[in-house]
Amino acid sequence: MHQPWLNGMELLEDALRNKNFLTSGLEEMDMFLHGGFRVGQLTELVGPSSSGKTQVCLQVASNVARKYNGTVVYLDTGNSFSPQRIAQILGQSSDPANSQVKYQNLQNIMRNILCHSVFDIFGLFDVLHQLQFQLKLQNGKGDCHGRLLIVDSVSSLITPVLGGSGSLGRALMVAVGFLLKKLAHEHNLAVLVTNHTVAGEGGICKPALGESWKSIPHVRLLLYHERGSNICKISILKHPSMASGKAARFVMLPDSEHKGEPGMKRTV
Amino acid sequence: MKGFEVDLTRLRGGIFHFRRQKEDLRLGGIESEGDEKMDVWRLPISASLRGKLISAGYTSVTSLSSVSSANLAQDLNISNSEALNVLKVASHSGGSECLNENPSIINGAQNAWDLLHEEESLTHITTSCADLDGILGGGIHCKEVTEIGGVPGIGKTQLGIQLAVNVQIPHEFGGLGGKAIYIDTEGSFMVERALQIADACIEDMSEYNRFLRKDCQPCQMKMEPKDILEKIFYFRICSYTEQIALINYLDKFIAEHKDVKVVVVDSVTFHFRQDFEDMALRTRVLSEMALKLMKLAKKFSLAVVLLNQVTMKHAEGSFQLTLALGDSWSHSCTNRVILYWKGDERHAYIDKSPSLRSASAPYSVTTRGIRNSASSHKRIKMM
Numbered sequence: 131m132h133q134p135w136l137n138g139m140e141l142l143e144d145a146l147r148n149k150n151f152l153t154s155g156l157e158e159m160d161m162f163l164h165g166g167f168r169v170g171q172l173t174e175l176v177g178p179s180s181s182g183k184t185q186v187c188l189q190v191a192s193n194v195a196r197k198y199n200g201t202v203v204y205l206d207t208g209n210s211f212s213p214q215r216i217a218q219i220l221g222q223s224s225d226p227a228n229s230q231v232k233y234q235n236l237q238n239i240m241r242n243i244l245c246h247s248v249f250d251i252f253g254l255f256d257v258l259h260q261l262q263f264q265l266k267l268q269n270g271k272g273d274c275h276g277r278l279l280i281v282d283s284v285s286s287l288i289t290p291v292l293g294g295s296g297s298l299g300r301a302l303m304v305a306v307g308f309l310l311k312k313l314a315h316e317h318n319l320a321v322l323v324t325n326h327t328v329a330g331e332g333g334i335c336k337p338a339l340g341e342s343w344k345s346i347p348h349v350r351l352l353l354y355h356e357r358g359s360n361i362c363k364i365s366i367l368k369h370p371s372m373a374s375g376k377a378a379r380f381v382m383l384p385d386s387e388h389k390g391e392p393g394m395k396r397t398v
Numbered sequence: 399m400k401g402f403e404v405d406l407t408r409l410r411g412g413i414f415h416f417r418r419q420k421e422d423l424r425l426g427g428i429e430s431e432g433d434e435k436m437d438v439w440r441l442p443i444s445a446s447l448r449g450k451l452i453s454a455g456y457t458s459v460t461s462l463s464s465v466s467s468a469n470l471a472q473d474l475n476i477s478n479s480e481a482l483n484v485l486k487v488a489s490h491s492g493g494s495e496c497l498n499e500n501p502s503i504i505n506g507a508q509n510a511w512d513l514l515h516e517e518e519s520l521t522h523i524t525t526s527c528a529d530l531d532g533i534l535g536g537g538i539h540c541k542e543v544t545e546i547g548g549v550p551g552i553g554k555t556q557l558g559i560q561l562a563v564n565v566q567i568p569h570e571f572g573g574l575g576g577k578a579i580y581i582d583t584e585g586s587f588m589v590e591r592a593l594q595i596a597d598a599c600i601e602d603m604s605e606y607n608r609f610l611r612k613d614c615q616p617c618q619m620k621m622e623p624k625d626i627l628e629k630i631f632y633f634r635i636c637s638y639t640e641q642i643a644l645i646n647y648l649d650k651f652i653a654e655h656k657d658v659k660v661v662v663v664d665s666v667t668f669h670f671r672q673d674f675e676d677m678a679l680r681t682r683v684l685s686e687m688a689l690k691l692m693k694l695a696k697k698f699s700l701a702v703v704l705l706n707q708v709t710m711k712h713a714e715g716s717f718q719l720t721l722a723l724g725d726s727w728s729h730s731c732t733n734r735v736i737l738y739w740k741g742d743e744r745h746a747y748i749d750k751s752p753s754l755r756s757a758s759a760p761y762s763v764t765t766r767g768i769r770n771s772a773s774s775h776k777r778i779k780m781m
Contacts (some may be wrong), residue, residue: 173477178725179725179728179729179734179750180726180749181726184752185752188752195510201503203504203507203697207689207692208543208636208692208730208731209541209692209695209732210694210752211510211513211516211543211545211752212752212753213510213511213514213515214514214517214518214753215752215753216514217508217510217514221635237511239620240509240510241509241511242509243509243511243608244503244504244507244508244509244510245507245508245509245510245513246504246507246508247693248504248694248695249689249690249692249693249696250689257504260503260505261503261504261505263437264503264504265503267501275466275609275736283729285729286685286688286689286729289681289682289685289726289764290682290683290686290689291682291684293678293679293681293682294678294679294682301446303658318587326726326728326729327725328724328725328726328727329724335529335725338725338726342704
């Protein structure tokens with residue numbers, strides 16, 4: 131079916147009505163991103179191992195499920211989806227209500243988060259096609275609340291097929307990128323993927339997946355976690371409406387039960 | 399293939415419990431067919447009608463959602479009631495999904511709530527060091543890949559052997575009652591040492607038995623060190639080709655030995671550091687292997703433990719110790735534990751984990767295996 135042409139006014143209307151921001155629940159981060167993660171866009175989190183990418187994913191998933199009562203689809207490639215951590219994040223920020231209500235709430239929120247393990251790129255295509263079909267079916271029904279798709283991590287699926295002499299790997303990678311963007315745009319999803327870093331020239335870390343991938347995400351954010359401290363740095367590598375290079379520092383607290391605060395805090 | 403498998407006696411069959419395996423969560427509905435284009439094939443209608451639908455261009459169920467029965471009747475050259483019937487069937491097959499009590503938009507996906515309960519019901523593999531278990535949240539987790547790295551002599555292999563023994567602690571003692579696969583790439587597995595650790599483990603269990611079950615009927619201590627050694631499947635790997643082949647084969651092997659609950663690879667690094675010249679190829683091969691190990695862990699609900707070596711890395715103007723195999727590899731584990739010396743005491747540090755906070759704890763390597771550091775050698779954590 132041919133997509134109807136849209137003029138600028140119609141696009142603006144669509145953007146205002148459907149392409150809102152999903153907050154992460156981390157006040158500082160939402161402020162830094164001017165509202166959070168945008169529906170219709172593909173946001174990429176880049177960072178070295180244990181820089182907090184999965185923590186941010188779990189945090190955003192929890193918040194979207196709670197605040198917007200939205201459905202979150204979490205595609206996990208590293209067995210690192212931790213329901214325990216989600217319960218912890220939700221437990222910290224929920225109101226101190228009576229325990230029965232709290233339990234019921236937690237249950238309802240956590241039922242909105244669906245996790246699926248994916249261990250190769252063809253499995254990813256399968257799941258995404260299925261998701262596309264289901265969303266098409268649901269579209270008529272108009273239940274358009276915040277929806278989020280997370281792929282943690284997309285790079286570990288692409289790395290095994292990328293490179294070498296053939297260009298098939300690159301084709302698959304770009305196809306995944308475009309399918310994710312298509313889903314984001316047509317079905318009003320916010321899409322969040324994670325990517326790892328590789329050593330570039332002079333030992334400086336750069337995002338993996340190379341130049342062809344670089345142009346695909348709308349937003350690229352670099353996470354960096356200083357070893358032996360709680361400080362986590364986030365900076366913009368690419369953003370459609372913000373200058374790249376802008377950075378903020380947070381304190382990452384993997385387990386902040388004692389502090390009674392959300393998982394990240396800004397440092398001075 | 400030079401690698402061989404030690405499986406001296408055929409094992410007595412043990413009934414394997416899939417802990418709360420939730421097949422029923424795979425909510426029905428549309429099959430996991432990726433391509434929705436031709437899904438009219440799955441409509442329960444006659445073959446001739448299906449043929450007519452496809453030749454008229456109605457190849458997907460969605461294409462039927464916006465057409466009226468009159469138009470469809472005209473396009474297919476069938477009666478209006480037949481067309482109505484087709485539309486009814488089509489809308490039913492699409493709509494049933496949403497009427498489900500627990501709607502799942504992806505087949506095989508599980509919601510976080512169910513996963514939480516599943517996770518809580520899983521038993522962890524104790525390290526026999528209460529402090530280490532403490533920071534690990536009870537021990538090594540099943541369904542996850544844990545990488546353990548450290549300098550030579552810190553006790554990586556010791557920990558590997560200990561886990562291969564401890565995975566066999568029976569259910570009555572709070573263990574998993576499973577079997578172990580030990581993949582040895584360096585030739586560092588020592589069977590005498592395994593026997594020693596097994597002996598100590600059984601001793602501890604019987605002591606625990608006497609201590610806690612004085613009043614109750616004593617639990618029969620049927621286990622002998624011999625039994626423990628029999629339940630360790632040992633593979634000796636002499637090249638990276640063999641290593642890849644073995645990991646590809648494990649899926650089949652574990653499907654036949656479903657009570658395997660831990661796979662130890664000692665070390666995952668060795669051959670990949672020796673023979674490889676094309677580093678880009680190495681990255682590809684390693685990341686594919688990592689995904690296969692992830693899949694094994696998830697599919698069979700077992701713990702994968704990868705032992706890794708350390709290397710010097712030049713970063714930020716200084717040299718620091720990191721685990722070998724590079725940046726891409728560092729993403730291929732769920733948890734990472736670094737073993738290091740602090741003075742003359744051994745410590746373990748949680749470097750990466752989605753659910754555990756970073757923490758460190760001392761441990762020691764004794765003749766009896768991995769134990770708490772210093773004074774509390776006798777203490778073994780069973781629950």
